[in-house]
Amino acid sequence: MAQRLEGKQVAEAITQRVREKSEALRKRGVVPTLAIVRAGENPSDLSYERGAMKRAEKAGIEVKRFLFEETVSQETLLAEIDKINRDDGIHGALIFRPLPQQIDDGAVRAALLPRKDVDGITEGSLAGIFTGSGNGFAPCTARACMEILDHYKIQLRGKRVAVLGRSLVIGKPVSMMALAKNATVTICHSRTGDEAMRNICRESDILIAAAGQAGMVDEGYVREGQVILDVGINVDEEGRLCGDVDFERAGAAGYITPVPGGIGAVTTAVLMQQTAEAAEMARTAKAAAGLVE
Ligand SMILES: Nc1nc(=O)c2c([nH]1)NC[C@@H]1CN(c3ccc(C(=O)N[C@@H](CCC(=O)O)C(=O)O)cc3)C=[N+]21
Numbered sequence: 001m002a003q004r005l006e007g008k009q010v011a012e013a014i015t016q017r018v019r020e021k022s023e024a025l026r027k028r029g030v031v032p033t034l035a036i037v038r039a040g041e042n043p044s045d046l047s048y049e050r051g052a053m054k055r056a057e058k059a060g061i062e063v064k065r066f067l068f069e070e071t072v073s074q075e076t077l078l079a080e081i082d083k084i085n086r087d088d089g090i091h092g093a094l095i096f097r098p099l100p101q102q103i104d105d106g107a108v109r110a111a112l113l114p115r116k117d118v119d120g121i122t123e124g125s126l127a128g129i130f131t132g133s134g135n136g137f138a139p140c141t142a143r144a145c146m147e148i149l150d151h152y153k154i155q156l157r158g159k160r161v162a163v164l165g166r167s168l169v170i171g172k173p174v175s176m177m178a179l180a181k182n183a184t185v186t187i188c189h190s191r192t193g194d195e196a197m198r199n200i201c202r203e204s205d206i207l208i209a210a211a212g213q214a215g216m217v218d219e220g221y222v223r224e225g226q227v228i229l230d231v232g233i234n235v236d237e238e239g240r241l242c243g244d245v246d247f248e249r250a251g252a253a254g255y256i257t258p259v260p261g262g263i264g265a266v267t268t269a270v271l272m273q274q275t276a277e278a279a280e281m282a283r284t285a286k287a288a289a290g291l292v293e
Pocket residue numbers: 044045046047048049050051052094095096097098119121140141169233241259260261262263264265267268
């Protein structure tokens with residue numbers, strides 16, 4: 001049986017550091033604050049929100065929620081983002097995606113101020129990931145994958161990494177981040193073909209599963225000793241949270257991050273970390289402008 005690569009300890013360690021940072025900021029009159037924007041009641045959004053609210057409390061981060069019906073108009077949503085942009089008391093924003101179909105995702109991403117983009121959805125943030133400039137925030141889930149590997153001292157250099165999924169939230173950015181750490185990365189997607197996909201995954205040292213299909217990764221994808229990061233957040237027929245990996249059937253692997261308690265837990269911690277960083281940067285900018293000491 002594969003061992004569980006727990007996210008909890010990693011999340012706790014990050015949260016502790018964020019807490020210290022937010023206490024220091026609070027002493028200087030800054031309450032690090034995150035806006036959460038949700039349209040509708042998507043179960044994976046609700047799961048993220050629950051996790052984030054709990055994490056925020058432990059990290060000393062304030063959360064303001066902006067909740068809309070699934071039928072919300074683009075105009076209303078953009079107006080809210082504009083307000084968030086102008087509000088000095090809000091340092092970062094998390095906008096759940098995918099957005100309802102009547103909303104133009106590109107327009108929403110373009111509307112958010114890059115310095116408040118703590119989940120790395122704007123093109124500026126993504127450009128920073130692709131060029132390695134260090135500008136902008138990484139998508140939290142992608143950074144969470146790196147943090148978990150780092151915490152357990154699993155090196156990427158020279159390793160073969162297979163990524164299942166090519167989304168902008170996770171597949172693409174996490175591939176670039178692994179590449180930046182000198183891994184050899186292969187991205188698999190819906191047109192890769194089943195057999196090729198299984199072979200590529202089996203040949204990898206580290207498999208990052210972000211396909212969004214419950215239990216898809218079975219014995220055909222794994223080999224002994226492999227490290228699997230399960231990024232999937234799916235809800236099964238009984239309403240339980242489950243990942244892309246069938247933990248029992250993928251048992252030959254060495255280590256698998258569990259769902260819940262794996263990547264998701266670290267993601268919320270990274271979100272708080274980036275919110276505290278955004279608050280700190282806002283304060284530094286104000287100080288440079290001579291507005292505060
Ligand atoms: N712009 C955007 N960025 C995202 O990263 C994003 C998104 N939209 N939309 C929704 C999905 C889903 N997702 C989760 C992250 C953490 C947990 C999480 O914290 N899960 C806890 C369990 C929390 C609970 O259910 O109580 C765990 O796995 O241990 C869940 C889901 C990020 N997503």
